[in-house]
Amino acid sequence: DGGITQSPKYLFRKEGQNVTLSCEQNLNHDAMYWYRQDPGQGLRLIYYSQIVNDFQKGDIAEGYSVSREKKESFPLTVTSAQKNPTAFYLCATKDTDEAFFGQGTRLTVV
Amino acid sequence: GENVEQHPSTLSVQEGDSAVIKCTYSDSASNYFPWYKQELGKRPQLIIDIRSNVGEKKDQRIAVTLNKTAKHFSLHITETQPEDSAVYFCAAYFTGTASKLTFGTGTRLQVTL
Numbered sequence: 001d002g003g004i005t006q007s008p009k010y011l012f013r014k015e016g017q018n019v020t021l022s023c024e025q026n027l028n029h030d031a032m033y034w035y036r037q038d039p040g041q042g043l044r045l046i047y048y049s050q051i052v053n054d055f056q057k058g059d060i061a062e063g064y065s066v067s068r069e070k071k072e073s074f075p076l077t078v079t080s081a082q083k084n085p086t087a088f089y090l091c092a093t094k095d096t097d098e099a100f101f102g103q104g105t106r107l108t109v110v
Numbered sequence: 111g112e113n114v115e116q117h118p119s120t121l122s123v124q125e126g127d128s129a130v131i132k133c134t135y136s137d138s139a140s141n142y143f144p145w146y147k148q149e150l151g152k153r154p155q156l157i158i159d160i161r162s163n164v165g166e167k168k169d170q171r172i173a174v175t176l177n178k179t180a181k182h183f184s185l186h187i188t189e190t191q192p193e194d195s196a197v198y199f200c201a202a203y204f205t206g207t208a209s210k211l212t213f214g215t216g217t218r219l220q221v222t223l
Contacts, residue, residue: 042215
């Protein structure tokens with residue numbers, strides 16, 4: 001469904017731990033994006049990547065890191081430097097126009 | 111970079127009434143204007159889009175209008191139904207390249223019986 005797989009669907013993290021969210025796509029799209037969505041809020045861009053081995057910071061990159069070693073994969077690491085990581089995380093890909101979203105990962109700090 | 115503003119943040123209408131959501135953008139180079147619908151707990155999905163060479167596009171009860179001079183575009187939903195209740199996001203960017211892909215802040219539409 002949609003060719004974008006995010007895993008896991010739910011993730012719990014203890015304070016001070018790093019955690020990695022997975023995003024895999026089989027749409028052969030060059031561009032990939034990570035967004036954070038807080039309750040009742042919009043989509044805030046964390047990082048994005050135009051091609052393999054290249055990525056740029058979005059509007060709220062502090063406390064996050066990414067890699068783009070393969071076209072199909074764009075994992076997001078939430079580091080201990082992110083002070084308020086509890087949120088819904090969405091991965092998206094884009095070809096020329098329409099953007100497609102994964103089902104999201106809900107991260108909760110316990 | 112592109113900046114997209116969206117209003118209102120919440121909108122409540124009675125079933126059967128019309129709903130209008132407005133967005134403005136800053137980058138005159140943007141040529142593609144999609145609207146996404148996000149139901150509770152689900153992913154955003156494209157519902158309609160418009161390109162800069164068109165002023166209006168309609169798909170059943172949904173329509174989008176674009177004013178390039180004023181740099182604003184609007185989503186119109188007629189004969190609203192309870193299943194239209196969701197959060198709607200607009201976006202504006204230049205196609206064909208990997209843009210930053212900035213979305214509006216979203217509008218929560220509630221259709222009441």
